[in-house]
Amino acid sequence: MPQIKPFGLETMLSQLHDLFEKGYSNIIGVWGQGGVGKTMLLHVFNNDLEKKVHQYQVVIFIEVSNSETLNTVEIQRTISERLNLPWNDEEPIAKRARFLVKALARKRYVILLDDVRKKFRLEDVGIPTPDTNSQSKLILTSRYREICFQMNAQRSLIEMQILGNDASWKLFLSKLSKEASVAVESLGSQTREHAMKIAQSCGGLPLALSVIGTAVACLEEGQWRSAAGAIATNMDNIDGVDEMFGRLKYSYDRLIPTQQQCFLYCILFPEYGSISKEQLVDYWLAEGLLLNGSGKGYQIIRRLVSACLLQVSGSMSSEVKMHHTIRQLGFWLVNKSDAKFLVQPGMALDNAPSAGEWKEATRISIMSNNITELSFSPKCKNVTTLLIQNNPNLNKMSNGFFRTMATLKVLDLSHTAITSLPDCKTLVALEHLNLSHTHIVRLPERLWLLKELRHLDLSVTTALEDTLNNCSKLHKLKVLNLFRSRYGIRDVDDLNLDSLKEQLLFLGITIYAEDVLKKLNMPGPLAKSTHRLNLKYCADMQSIKISDLGHMEHLEELYVQSCYDLNTVVADAELTTSQLQFLTLSVLPSLQSVVVAPMPHNFQYICKLIISQCPKLLNITWVRRLRLLERLFISHCDGMLEFFEDREDEEQCGEQLKVQGHASDKQEDHAIVETSRNDTGQNDFPKLRLIALTQLKKLSSICKPREFPCLETLRVEECPNLRSIPLSCTRNYGKLKQICGSFEWWGKLQWENWEEAAYVERTYFIPI
Numbered sequence: 001m002p003q004i005k006p007f008g009l010e011t012m013l014s015q016l017h018d019l020f021e022k023g024y025s026n027i028i029g030v031w032g033q034g035g036v037g038k039t040m041l042l043h044v045f046n047n048d049l050e051k052k053v054h055q056y057q058v059v060i061f062i063e064v065s066n067s068e069t070l071n072t073v074e075i076q077r078t079i080s081e082r083l084n085l086p087w088n089d090e091e092p093i094a095k096r097a098r099f100l101v102k103a104l105a106r107k108r109y110v111i112l113l114d115d116v117r118k119k120f121r122l123e124d125v126g127i128p129t130p131d132t133n134s135q136s137k138l139i140l141t142s143r144y145r146e147i148c149f150q151m152n153a154q155r156s157l158i159e160m161q162i163l164g165n166d167a168s169w170k171l172f173l174s175k176l177s178k179e180a181s182v183a184v185e186s187l188g189s190q191t192r193e194h195a196m197k198i199a200q201s202c203g204g205l206p207l208a209l210s211v212i213g214t215a216v217a218c219l220e221e222g223q224w225r226s227a228a229g230a231i232a233t234n235m236d237n238i239d240g241v242d243e244m245f246g247r248l249k250y251s252y253d254r255l256i257p258t259q260q261q262c263f264l265y266c267i268l269f270p271e272y273g274s275i276s277k278e279q280l281v282d283y284w285l286a287e288g289l290l291l292n293g294s295g296k297g298y299q300i301i302r303r304l305v306s307a308c309l310l311q312v313s314g315s316m317s318s319e320v321k322m323h324h325t326i327r328q329l330g331f332w333l334v335n336k337s338d339a340k341f342l343v344q345p346g347m348a349l350d351n352a353p354s355a356g357e358w359k360e361a362t363r364i365s366i367m368s369n370n371i372t373e374l375s376f377s378p379k380c381k382n383v384t385t386l387l388i389q390n391n392p393n394l395n396k397m398s399n400g401f402f403r404t405m406a407t408l409k410v411l412d413l414s415h416t417a418i419t420s421l422p423d424c425k426t427l428v429a430l431e432h433l434n435l436s437h438t439h440i441v442r443l444p445e446r447l448w449l450l451k452e453l454r455h456l457d458l459s460v461t462t463a464l465e466d467t468l469n470n471c472s473k474l475h476k477l478k479v480l481n482l483f484r485s486r487y488g489i490r491d492v493d494d495l496n497l498d499s500l501k502e503q504l505l506f507l508g509i510t511i512y513a514e515d516v517l518k519k520l521n522m523p524g525p526l527a528k529s530t531h532r533l534n535l536k537y538c539a540d541m542q543s544i545k546i547s548d549l550g551h552m553e554h555l556e557e558l559y560v561q562s563c564y565d566l567n568t569v570v571a572d573a574e575l576t577t578s579q580l581q582f583l584t585l586s587v588l589p590s591l592q593s594v595v596v597a598p599m600p601h602n603f604q605y606i607c608k609l610i611i612s613q614c615p616k617l618l619n620i621t622w623v624r625r626l627r628l629l630e631r632l633f634i635s636h637c638d639g640m641l642e643f644f645e646d647r648e649d650e651e652q653c654g655e656q657l658k659v660q661g662h663a664s665d666k667q668e669d670h671a672i673v674e675t676s677r678n679d680t681g682q683n684d685f686p687k688l689r690l691i692a693l694t695q696l697k698k699l700s701s702i703c704k705p706r707e708f709p710c711l712e713t714l715r716v717e718e719c720p721n722l723r724s725i726p727l728s729c730t731r732n733y734g735k736l737k738q739i740c741g742s743f744e745w746w747g748k749l750q751w752e753n754w755e756e757a758a759y760v761e762r763t764y765f766i767p768i
Contacts, residue, residue: 008167032160100126175213
């Protein structure tokens with residue numbers, strides 16, 4: 001987490017450390033009004049734990065924000081990611097919770113729960129209730145003292161206090177530029193007087209001091225008086241509304257109109273969890289908020305983050321989140337404007353808002369609920385954004401649902417169970433349509449009438465049979481994603497996307513024939529715009545040479561499945577322009593050989609590798625050359641005997657011959673000498689964090705013990721003959737957090753040192 005200076009929080013931080021180390025309870029509660037610094041205190045405490053040597057094996061920070069509903073899945077995802085456990089969307093919530101309880105119960109953990117609004121049962125989300133015997137701790141923050149009581153924190157409780165004048169002033173000054181700080185600190189100056197009025201107006205609340213301090217950070221000497229007056233005016237005009245909003249509004253007022261609109265758009269997302277930057281920018285583009293492409297959108301996100309109106313989401317640089325108080329500011333600002341938002345995301349709704357509530361809305365969000373049908377035809381002539389995604393049981397929409405939505409620009413129905421799209425000929429202004437992860441069977445016959453459509457996402461539409469030639473008629477498309485769709489290109493003549501090639505920026509595609517692949521890869525705009533490629537049922541295709549895809553210079557993900565004749569994949573060192581990061585090899589019954597040349601090669605950027613149902617692969621020694629690999633998943637490879645061949649007589653020249661000829665006569669996929677270092681002279685797997693093995697019936701060995709400096713999780717399921725793991729105290733356990741497997745499998749492992757076996761079981765083993 002980013003380092004935060006605890007201005008004025010030193011006393012409460014000391015209290016928290018004291019209760020943590022000597023408290024009577026393993027559950028600690030911190031309570032106080034919104035904006036008083038509860039989240040900041042947790043962040044500082046978390047950073048303190050990271051810097052100190054302590055006895056806890058894992059510290060997990062979880063944003064709860066359950067004012068409306070408890071997002072159990074998001075909490076479970078956070079825990080799973082922090083433990084580096086594989087995630088399965090199909091796994092029932094209750095089953096996943098039981099597993100996570102087991103996983104955490106075997107560890108000494110610290111759980112930090114931020115912004116608990118309502119009582120909930122810890123075990124229901126996957127957190128075991130800490131007790132004295134476990135030596136684990138749970139710290140929660142809440143606005144309400146009674147919630148801390150209900151969560152069993154009554155014996156160890158801290159009430160947050162507003163900052164004193166000195167601490168408030170120091171925090172305020174820390175947000176100013178160097179020039180402004182010098183001007184403000186000049187004793188006797190009017191600038192100092194105005195600045196002190198602004199700081200005092202924040203009421204000792206750290207959130208207000210941070211947001212407003214950032215807003216005035218670069219004021220020149222003559223601007224301080226008007227700034228103080230503007231903030232005072234906001235405070236005078238809020239009649240009974242939370243005074244915090246009056247203080248924070250000045251920061252919003254400092255934004256230019258486009259930035260203000262982009263900020264208000266963020267309240268359409270649930271109050272818990274994070275927001276994808278890419279998704280946000282795509283929506284803004286379609287709404288017409290950005291005139292100069294996506295680059296401007298990312299600049300606006302940086303501006304909102306620097307203004308403390310958005311926050312970077314933990315370690316995920318691709319996501320942002322919004323503080324709950326800032327989100328409420330957004331609602332307050334919308335209510336004061338002419339805009340009408342209908343915002344009910346993530347509220348566990350079984351039924352959609354009534355048709356009357358839709359009538360005046362300009363932006364509507366009912367995402368992440370349990371809605372099953374939209375059987376009415378709302379009259380909303382002014383709506384521009386409609387977000388319905390993540391309603392997994394939604395399978396019915398009235399045919400006239402879109403009848404009055406001529407102004408609609410953004411429509412997201414992804415991750416729903418719809419099988420068809422209602423009549424959409426009225427959506428003449430629509431620019432962004434997301435139908436990914438739906439059960440849609442075919443596109444509407446007259447979809448081509450949506451002449452303004454620029455973004456069409458049909459990825460992972462596993463039931464889609466026909467697009468009715470709509471895509472090639474949408475001449476403004478910049479994003480077309482058919483990656484892992486059932487619908488794919490089967491014949492060269494069907495690849496009729498020439499009408500799109502000049503403006504298409506992103507293409508995700510599924511291909512069913514090798515000659516189609518060759519045509520797509522011809523030099524030109526289509527190859528250049530291809531980012532995701534799914535090869536499926538390509539009959540007679542016996543080999544793939546990655547350099548042959550060289551014209552797809554932006555290819556990020558390759559998914560090869562059900563190509564029954566494929567026996568060789570070659571990552572050669574020719575034309576090493578490949579940016580490939582994600583590779584899946586699935587249901588390839590003839591695949592025997594994967595050949596990877598010495599660095600630099602065309603797999604050099606792969607960070608996630610999935611191999612499934614490749615029964616003729618005997619080992620994956622070539623994986624040692626994937627220097628950036630972070631996650632490795634191997635499953636249902638019935639012929640696999642070992643991962644890495646421990647043979648020291650293998651010569652590098654043998655591999656060079658294999659690369660040139662695609663494979664040796666024996667069709668083996670071993671490629672390099674088994675030593676503690678690879679051909680670059682560096683240790684193997686410097687980035688590998690996760691190894692997950694499932695149903696490898698013949699696997700007897702992974703490899704000899706070696707260094708895995710970043711390995712956090714080893715998960716083994718249904719590998720009955722695996723008798724050893726490649727870890728040893730002589731090689732250092734590094735960052736290892738857990739080894740997951742069945743009791744039966746664990747009991748059959750063979751160890752050279754039984755004391756070490758007992759230590760590993762006690763410290764790392766989690767039964768599944």
